[in-house]
Amino acid sequence: MARKIWCQPERSGMSESAQTPMKGAVRDAMGEQIKHELYSAYLYLSMAGSFEVANLTGFAHWMRRQSREELEHAMKFFDFLLDRGEHAELQAIEAPPYAFRSPLDTFEQALEHEKEITGRINALYELAVREGDLPAQVMLNWFVTEQVEEEKSATEIVERLRMAGEDSAALLLLDGELGKR
Numbered sequence: 001m002a003r004k005i006w007c008q009p010e011r012s013g014m015s016e017s018a019q020t021p022m023k024g025a026v027r028d029a030m031g032e033q034i035k036h037e038l039y040s041a042y043l044y045l046s047m048a049g050s051f052e053v054a055n056l057t058g059f060a061h062w063m064r065r066q067s068r069e070e071l072e073h074a075m076k077f078f079d080f081l082l083d084r085g086e087h088a089e090l091q092a093i094e095a096p097p098y099a100f101r102s103p104l105d106t107f108e109q110a111l112e113h114e115k116e117i118t119g120r121i122n123a124l125y126e127l128a129v130r131e132g133d134l135p136a137q138v139m140l141n142w143f144v145t146e147q148v149e150e151e152k153s154a155t156e157i158v159e160r161l162r163m164a165g166e167d168s169a170a171l172l173l174l175d176g177e178l179g180k181r
């Protein structure tokens with residue numbers, strides 16, 4: 001469907017779209033979430049690089065996959081907004097950390113980051129409920145479930161890295177396993 005977005009200073013309220021308009025608050029929060037998902041992709045890519053230079057190729061592979069998934073999350077928000085007749089104005093993405101102390105430190109940071117994202121998704125869901133935006137709630141259901149999965153998998157790896165401790169054989173075993181993702 002053609003949308004009148006060319007050279008329009010305002011994102012919403014200008015078009016003659018026949019679609020039910022989105023509430024501004026939900027639209028803006030979803031637009032903002034694109035940035036957070038892209039930052040996640042950026043963060044995990046940085047982590048992948050640091051694992052790769054440490055020759056932990058299984059961990060690196062896991063992080064690369066994770067990074068790609070985050071790009072898909074960003075696209076889900078981007079496409080959902082377009083489906084609703086909205087074109088998200090993309091925001092600047094900040095630089096992720098470059099250096100990490102250890103595999104455990106890396107995954108602890110990944111877990112902390114996912115907890116933060118869970119909070120954002122939950123807040124977005126609550127906003128969609130307050131604003132009575134049913135399509136957004138249905139769409140966000142997927143993300144609520146996904147965040148449970150994200151926290152579960154990061155927690156599992158953190159706990160196994162804690163078990164491995166200083167044992168490099170245990171670390172390499174886990175590396176081999178994550179390489180199969």
Ligand code: MG
Binds near residue numbers: 040070073117
């Ligand atoms: Mg995500």
